[in-house]
Amino acid sequence: MKILIVHASSYGTTRAIAERIADRLRARGHAVELTDALGTGAAVAPPSGYDAVLIGSRIQLGKHAKEIVAYVKRHKLELLERPSAFFSVSMAAATSADADPNGYLAAFFAETGWRPSGAIAFGGSLDYRAYGFVTRLIMKMISKRAGHATDTSKDHHYTDWAAVDRFADALFAAPTVGPTVGSSPTAAGSDRHSIR
Secondary structure, eight states: OEEEEEEEOSSSHHHHHHHHHHHHHHHTTOEEEEEETTTOSSOOOOGGGOSEEEEEEEEETTEEOHHHHHHHHHTHHHHHTSOEEEEEEESHHHHOOSSSGGGHHHHHHHHHOOOOSEEEEEEOEEOTTTSOHHHHHHHHHHHHHHTOOOOTTSOEEOOOHHHHHHHHHHTTOSOOOOOOTTOOOOOSSOOTTBOO
16 A cells, blocks of 8 residues: 655654654555655645555644644545544643543544544653753643653653554554544554544
C-alpha cells in the first residue's frame, strides 16, 4: 500500500511516534510518505493519491493542531473513501486508563465530522528544557496538579512505545472498506488507550 502519514508536532514527540509507525509500516513492505503539517512550506498532499492515511496531532492548550483540523475538514470525503486512522498525543493520556482522556478524540471527531477506521491516544512528553520561561512555569503548574513530573531541569517522557508498536502493527493489516459518516471509530489492536 501507499500510505500517507500527516502529523503535527511542536516539540518532537508526535513526530517521533509518526516516524516509529512509518518505520514499522515500511518493514511490512508499504511505501510511506511522512509529512509534518507544521513544518512544511508547501501544502500537504491530499489523501487522493494514497491507499491509506494516518493522521496524528499533539494536544497543546487543550486543542489539536489547527493545521490538522483544517486538513481533515478540507479532505474529509477523501479520508472517508479509504482506510484511515488517527492518533492524539497528550499528557492527559500519559497516566489515564480512559480510552479518550479529556474527551479529546470525541471533540476532534465532532469538530471535523471524520470517523477514521482506528484511533488511539498516546502519552506525550514534558519537554521542560525546550519550553520558554513562561511555558515552563505553566506546564510545571499543570503537571503538579496532574501528578506529573515537575523537575524542570530535565525532560520527562510518557509515551508507551510498546502500545505505539501494537497500534502500528495492526494498522491497515487487512483490506478494509472506508468507514461511512456516522460510524464509530474502532481501535486497531487492543490497548487501554484505544477508542472503541
